Amino acid sequence: MPNEVKAFKPKIVAFCCNWCSYAGADLAGTNRLAYPADVKIIRVPCSCRVNPMFILRAFQRGADGVILCGCHPGDCHYTTGNYYARRRMTLLFSMLDFLGIEKERTRVEWVSAAEGAKFAATMNDFVATVTALGENKRLEDLRCKE
Amino acid sequence: MQGMMLNRAKELLSDGTVNRVLGWQAGEFVYDITPAVFETEEELDAGFVYNGFCGNNLSKYLVKETLKDGKILVFLKPCDTYSFNQLLTEHRIDREKICAIGIPCDGKTSGEMLKAKGISGITGISEDADNFVVDTIYGQTTVAKADALEERCKTCKSKKHVAYDELLGEDGEILDSHRFDMVAKLEAMTPDERFAFWREQLSKCIRCNACRNVCPACTCEQCVFDNPKSGIAQKAAADSFEENMFHIIRAFHVAGRCTDCGECSRVCPQNIPLHLLNRKFIKDINELYGDYQAGAEVGTRAPLTNYTQEDVEPSIVYHREGK
Numbered sequence A: 001m002p003n004e005v006k007a008f009k010p011k012i013v014a015f016c017c018n019w020c021s022y023a024g025a026d027l028a029g030t031n032r033l034a035y036p037a038d039v040k041i042i043r044v045p046c047s048c049r050v051n052p053m054f055i056l057r058a059f060q061r062g063a064d065g066v067i068l069c070g071c072h073p074g075d076c077h078y079t080t081g082n083y084y085a086r087r088r089m090t091l092l093f094s095m096l097d098f099l100g101i102e103k104e105r106t107r108v109e110w111v112s113a114a115e116g117a118k119f120a121a122t123m124n125d126f127v128a129t130v131t132a133l134g135e136n137k138r139l140e141d142l143r144c145k146e
Numbered sequence B: 001m002q003g004m005m006l007n008r009a010k011e012l013l014s015d016g017t018v019n020r021v022l023g024w025q026a027g028e029f030v031y032d033i034t035p036a037v038f039e040t041e042e043e044l045d046a047g048f049v050y051n052g053f054c055g056n057n058l059s060k061y062l063v064k065e066t067l068k069d070g071k072i073l074v075f076l077k078p079c080d081t082y083s084f085n086q087l088l089t090e091h092r093i094d095r096e097k098i099c100a101i102g103i104p105c106d107g108k109t110s111g112e113m114l115k116a117k118g119i120s121g122i123t124g125i126s127e128d129a130d131n132f133v134v135d136t137i138y139g140q141t142t143v144a145k146a147d148a149l150e151e152r153c154k155t156c157k158s159k160k161h162v163a164y165d166e167l168l169g170e171d172g173e174i175l176d177s178h179r180f181d182m183v184a185k186l187e188a189m190t191p192d193e194r195f196a197f198w199r200e201q202l203s204k205c206i207r208c209n210a211c212r213n214v215c216p217a218c219t220c221e222q223c224v225f226d227n228p229k230s231g232i233a234q235k236a237a238a239d240s241f242e243e244n245m246f247h248i249i250r251a252f253h254v255a256g257r258c259t260d261c262g263e264c265s266r267v268c269p270q271n272i273p274l275h276l277l278n279r280k281f282i283k284d285i286n287e288l289y290g291d292y293q294a295g296a297e298v299g300t301r302a303p304l305t306n307y308t309q310e311d312v313e314p315s316i317v318y319h320r321e322g323k
C-alpha cells in the first residue's frame, strides 16, 4: 500500500555505559519490562567515552533522539568518568539549543545496574518526548535517508 | 611605535639575545599583512611593519618556531598574550626559547573594512587615539576608529598584557567589553529564529579551514577534520548536517581553551560570526562552572578537563530562561 501513512516511530540511540546502564537495560529485559524496540542500545565502556561527534553522527545516520546513560555521579566504575561526561554533555546540549536544534532530542540519565525499572521508564518517557517532536529535521543528512 | 619596536628588535638581534624576530610584514598591498620571521637587520628594515592592519595573532607561529634552534623575539598585542599563556599551559611552546615583547594596541582595522567605507587605493595608514588616518592615491582620509574597527576590537576584553618579558609603551586595563551581548540576544530568540539565523550564517561556509588553521587553540598534529575516514576531510560541506557538525565540533574542541582572541572570525572569508559560537561556550562555562578566562594565567585547568561533584545536571538546559 504505497500511500498508507505510517504512524511516526522515532529511532532512538541510547549510549549505555558497560558497568551500570547496560546492566540496567539487561535487568529491564530479564524482568520483562517493556520499552519500545526502536531504542537501539550502543554499549560504551564509560559515559565519558561518548564524544560529541558520536551524538551528531547518530543524528546524521537517522536517529531522532539520542540519550546517554551512565552510572550515577559518584558511582562511576572509573571513579570520575561521568563527571567529565556531565560537563561535556551540558555544554553540547546547550550549544545545540543555541543553534536552534530541539533540546529535547538529547538527554542524559543516570541508571544503575539495579535500576531496570528506571531504565524502562526512562526509555518510555524519552520515546514519548521524541515522538511528540516528530522527525529529526534539523540535524539530518539527506544522503543517509532511506 | 614601529620605530621603537624596530630599534629594540635590532638591539636584541645584534647582542645575540635572539637570532630571529617574529613580526608582521606587508604583502602586495599595505593592508595585506602577513606574519614573517626576520633574521637580519636588513630584512627588518626592508619588511617589518606595525600599524593598524597588523591584526594577526603571532603566538601560534611559536609552536613551529620554538622547535628550531635559538631564541626568537615575538611581539604580542594584549589579546595575543592570552593565547601565548594558553599555549604555554598546553605545553605547545617552549618558553625558554622566546623573548616576548608586549606592545600596546588601540584596535585594528582591515583593508576590507576600509573598502566597505568607500576608501580605495590605500597606500598607508597611521592613527591617533580615535582615528585612523589613511593615505590613498587620491589623498588622505580620516576614519573614526569607532566605525572602522574589526569586530573583535570593538569588544576588546583587555588592554592588559598577561605575559611578557619586556613591555614597550604603557600597559592597559582589563575592559568590561559587553562581549556577550550578542550571545544573550540570540539566546532570547525562539529556537526557530535561532535556527534560521545560524542556517543563514553557516551555509556560507566554504570549509576553507582558515578558522581552524589560524586558531591558537587548534594545534593538534592531526585534526579530526583531516581524518580521511571521516568522510568530511578537506572538502566543502555537502549539506546542512556537515555544516552544523563542522562548526559545533570546531567550537567544542576549543571550548574552555579558547581565549576569545577573535582570530577565527577575523580570517573567515565568508564573515561568519564564529566568535558567537565560541562565546556561547565561554558564557555557559562562566555561568555554570564559575568565571574562567583561558590564558589569563599559565597552568590553570581548563573547565572541560575538570569537574566538581556538585556540577549541574545536563537537564538544566531544558529549564533555563529563554524560549
Ligand code: SF4
Pocket: B204, B205, B206, B207, B208, B209, B210, B211, B212, B267, B268, B269, B270, B271, B272, B274
Ligand atoms: S574560515 Fe569561514 S568559510 Fe572558512 S572554514 Fe572557517 S567558517 Fe568556513
Ligand code: SF4
Pocket: B211, B214, B215, B216, B217, B218, B254, B257, B258, B259, B260, B261, B262, B263, B264, B265, B275, B278
Ligand atoms: S576559537 Fe577563535 S577566538 Fe578562540 S582561540 Fe581560536 S581563533 Fe581565537
Ligand code: SF4
Pocket: B212, B217, B218, B219, B220, B222, B223, B224, B225, B249, B250, B253, B254
Ligand atoms: S578542530 Fe579539533 S581536532 Fe582540529 S585542530 Fe582544532 S582542536 Fe584539533
